[in-house]
Amino acid sequence: MKLVGISGSLIGAKTSKAVYEVLSAVKALDFSVQIELIDLKEYEIEFVNGSPLSFYNDDTIKVVNKILEADMLVFGTPIYQASISGVLKNLLDFFPVDSFKKKVTGMITTGGTEKHFLVSEYHLRPILTYLKGTVPVNQVFIHNDNFDDDTEITNAGLKKRIQKLAEEMLSLQNSMKK
Numbered sequence: 001m002k003l004v005g006i007s008g009s010l011i012g013a014k015t016s017k018a019v020y021e022v023l024s025a026v027k028a029l030d031f032s033v034q035i036e037l038i039d040l041k042e043y044e045i046e047f048v049n050g051s052p053l054s055f056y057n058d059d060t061i062k063v064v065n066k067i068l069e070a071d072m073l074v075f076g077t078p079i080y081q082a083s084i085s086g087v088l089k090n091l092l093d094f095f096p097v098d099s100f101k102k103k104v105t106g107m108i109t110t111g112g113t114e115k116h117f118l119v120s121e122y123h124l125r126p127i128l129t130y131l132k133g134t135v136p137v138n139q140v141f142i143h144n145d146n147f148d149d150d151t152e153i154t155n156a157g158l159k160k161r162i163q164k165l166a167e168e169m170l171s172l173q174n175s176m177k178k
């Protein structure tokens, strides 16, 4: 089983760290799961312009196909202007409806204000559901203050939430195989 994590930030390192924590937690629960982190700041993803996928640059084709080929996905985004990042929304615009059918699609967000802890529920969940992803009821929001040195997450409560998300993702994905 392949789990791909997508980090939707081109600026800092918090979102990619958060996504990596979910990948590691799933791997720790089931060592047979192959994990891969797609940090969007390492790729030149083009803007969706309506062309067939083959007309886009190599990075765009590579990232879209990696996501389509994954069994399970976790999307991480910084909160921007009370919503998801533009780069993540643009990436999601590449996928035809039904693309995430039979895939568990987890969510983890980072932000500067706790007031936006439900942004994933109102802005990301509807997109993933529209694409037929199975979205876990557990989602994680991490306030910037919970990152030590911009990268380490030490808060025990948050670690527990990440663990619960990982457990639910695995259990949902395993139930879909039957």
Ligand SMILES: Cc1cc2nc3c(=O)[nH]c(=O)nc-3n(C[C@H](O)[C@H](O)[C@H](O)COP(=O)(O)O)c2cc1C
Pocket: 009, 010, 011, 012, 013, 014, 015, 016, 078, 079, 080, 081, 082, 083, 110, 111, 112, 113, 114, 116, 144
């Ligand atoms: C353009 C921009 C808009 C932002 N808007 C919000 C916001 O509306 N709510 C919020 O909680 N944080 C907001 N932030 C803060 C980021 O979500 C936060 O710093 C995040 O952890 C950055 O993640 P990164 O280190 O992966 O880039 C904003 C940051 C930027 C750059």
